[in-house]
Amino acid sequence: MSFFRRKRLFIILVGFIILVGLIGFSLRDRDELSTFEQFLHDTVGWVQNTIQVPVQFTTSLIANIEEMRNVYDENQILKARLSQYKNVLYEVQELRQENEELQTTLNKTESITDFEPIQASVIARSPEQWFKMVKINKGKQHGVEPNMAVITGDGMIGKIQSRSQFTSTVLLLNGFDRSNRISVNIDLTDDEEDMTGFIVGYDEDEEALLLELNQSQTDVSEGELVFSSGMGGVFPKGLKIGTIKEVTPGKYGLTQVAYVEPSADLYNMNHVIVVDRSAAMPEDNGNTQAGEEE
Secondary structure (H helix, E strand, O other): HHHHHHHHHHHHHHHHHHHHHHHHHHOOOOOOOOHHHHHHHHHHHHHHHHHHHHHHHHHHHHHHHHHHHHHHHHHHHHHHHHHHHHHHHHHHHHHHHHHHHHHHHHHOOOHHHEEEEEEEEEEEEOOOOHHHHEOOOHHHHHHOOOOOOEEEEOEEEEEEEEOOOEEEEEEEEEHOOOHHOOEEEEEEOOOOEEEEEEOOOOOOOOOOOEEEEOOOOOOOOOOEOOOOOOOOOOOOOOEEEEEEEEEOOHHHHOEEEEEEEEEEOOOOOOEEEEEEEEHOOOOOOOOOOOOOOO
């Protein structure tokens, strides 16, 4: 064995002995560390602290970014759900309103005994004549005839202007004039005779029907109800038309003119009833006063 090989083996053996000694020395229970151990521990601790600070910062930054991303995603989901909830709420409100309208119409239909009701739905509002006409989904095949009254659960809205086989056009009350006048009664107190008159048109400024009264001596107050009188043989008696809004002296002071607020909404309707009066009209109409209604 050469000298250098022996020397290397000797160095390895001495190093192993020193290492074992250091391990045994470090494993002893001691209150104080050696200067070298203190230096070594402090150096390692400083290096660990130096490395730990940026690592913690980077980890915290990544966690915050991930949390912000999660918050953004959750916010988008919540916004989508909120939009869905709003749509559902609007649909529920529309369905509730339509249900109330249908219920009112059904109740009105069940309470009708003097004529045959034809239930219909509004399918279009005509752009002509300032929206004074609507189209319904019932026509000749359903028994609809010209001049039949059209009502909702709240009151009269107009009359049949024209018809086809399966649809009809309704002239609303705000499109009436003297050629479409309606004979009416005013429901006064029990100890007074009913006032009579004619609906002769519609005042756009007042947004009310024009009512010409036949008598001028009887006081008519606001809030009185106006019904169709049944005179003239066109519209059945007792259809609610509106409420007296204001009364003013007529021309030359011989009559009174009243503004009547329609009971039914003329601008927002979905379901209507066509009044088939022929089912309840008497056979002898010889005493009918011609010319009072169209």
